[in-house]
Amino acid sequence: MKKRDFIKIGGLAAGAVMVGCKPSSADQAAGRSRAIKRRSGTLKLSYRPYELQLRHVFTVASSSRTTTPVVLTTIEYDGVTGFGEASMPPYLGESHESVLNFLSKVNLEQFSDPFLREDILAYIDGIMPGNYAAKASLDIALHDLTGKLLGQPWFRLWGLDPQKAPVTSFTIGIDTAEVVREKTLEAGDFRQLKIKMGRDNDREMIDVVRSVTDVPVFVDVNQGWKDREYALEMAHYLNERGALFIEQPMPKEQIDDIAWLTERSPLPIVADEALQTVEQLLGMKGVYNGINIKLMKCGGMDAAYKMITMARQMQMKVLIGCMTETSCAVSAAAQLSPLVDWADLDGNLLISNDIYDGMTVVDGKILLPDRPGIGIIEKKS
Numbered sequence: 001m002k003k004r005d006f007i008k009i010g011g012l013a014a015g016a017v018m019v020g021c022k023p024s025s026a027d028q029a030a031g032r033s034r035a036i037k038r039r040s041g042t043l044k045l046s047y048r049p050y051e052l053q054l055r056h057v058f059t060v061a062s063s064s065r066t067t068t069p070v071v072l073t074t075i076e077y078d079g080v081t082g083f084g085e086a087s088m089p090p091y092l093g094e095s096h097e098s099v100l101n102f103l104s105k106v107n108l109e110q111f112s113d114p115f116l117r118e119d120i121l122a123y124i125d126g127i128m129p130g131n132y133a134a135k136a137s138l139d140i141a142l143h144d145l146t147g148k149l150l151g152q153p154w155f156r157l158w159g160l161d162p163q164k165a166p167v168t169s170f171t172i173g174i175d176t177a178e179v180v181r182e183k184t185l186e187a188g189d190f191r192q193l194k195i196k197m198g199r200d201n202d203r204e205m206i207d208v209v210r211s212v213t214d215v216p217v218f219v220d221v222n223q224g225w226k227d228r229e230y231a232l233e234m235a236h237y238l239n240e241r242g243a244l245f246i247e248q249p250m251p252k253e254q255i256d257d258i259a260w261l262t263e264r265s266p267l268p269i270v271a272d273e274a275l276q277t278v279e280q281l282l283g284m285k286g287v288y289n290g291i292n293i294k295l296m297k298c299g300g301m302d303a304a305y306k307m308i309t310m311a312r313q314m315q316m317k318v319l320i321g322c323m324t325e326t327s328c329a330v331s332a333a334a335q336l337s338p339l340v341d342w343a344d345l346d347g348n349l350l351i352s353n354d355i356y357d358g359m360t361v362v363d364g365k366i367l368l369p370d371r372p373g374i375g376i377i378e379k380k381s
């Protein structure tokens, strides 16, 4: 065989593996340039604790706070850096200490291919049970990294139309009538609001909001109602006042009461505290109409994508939510937002010391930046 023919056959075989057809000379040239640019190295993890300052005291049915601890992570590979974040509101039981402890056990240097995401995430998941915010910080950084290596945002890698990103709600915490009125007026740019309830002024909360605006509202009770008859009465009251759904009306343990309410309620009943992981989703059918997915609860973008897919098969509604977070974790969740019914992605707007620019809200709607990975850049200080 002449040397020239050998090269031709070799190139054809390689091309057949890649695309299943004879490559053009341009394809072959591109292949050579890909080979030259082929990256190498191992994954390097870095992290640091950070404290988010909230713009307002944040009050829900069970607690109030002015700060939220987070841990900021990076995964670096061959000069490219992916950003991640763990946010730890008190109710999920993670803290700076627990996340730093978890991350200290992670050895990503054993991996030399960041695209083996299934293997890397399975390794991370197997280090210790729980620790979902810590795991999410690694999942997000890995997604950001691989999206950047491919030069594409994740919404595009998933085949999603950014125009289908929904409007996001803005959250109004429980407060006095005067403050609720003020906050509602401040949120005039939003086309949906989320109202926290579950203390002793539920009717006042919605009535004050309605005295200012008629935009649709999500109601989040954070397990605050104990009595199902009262919950049903409130569901009718809220339905007549433009609410779209009620999130976690009663304690997650009151499964029979919640199923009873869901059967009778004129509004969809959505699980939040009751649902953390993809494994728990099957148990939600018949108890709730929908689920609130948050990256910090389920362990990141990979798990969230799987949960949305599964919830759709179960004909359940999907809300994508967040904690108080920087634009890092919020923009990661926003990549999935074209898939959901409702979005509550305002966590970055509730803090005064965000260090990233990412997803923005324009006329109430989520605007996904056309940047690779999760679409964030560090703010210039």
Ligand SMILES: [Mg+2]
Pocket: 220, 222, 247, 248, 272, 273, 292
């Ligand atoms: Mg909630």
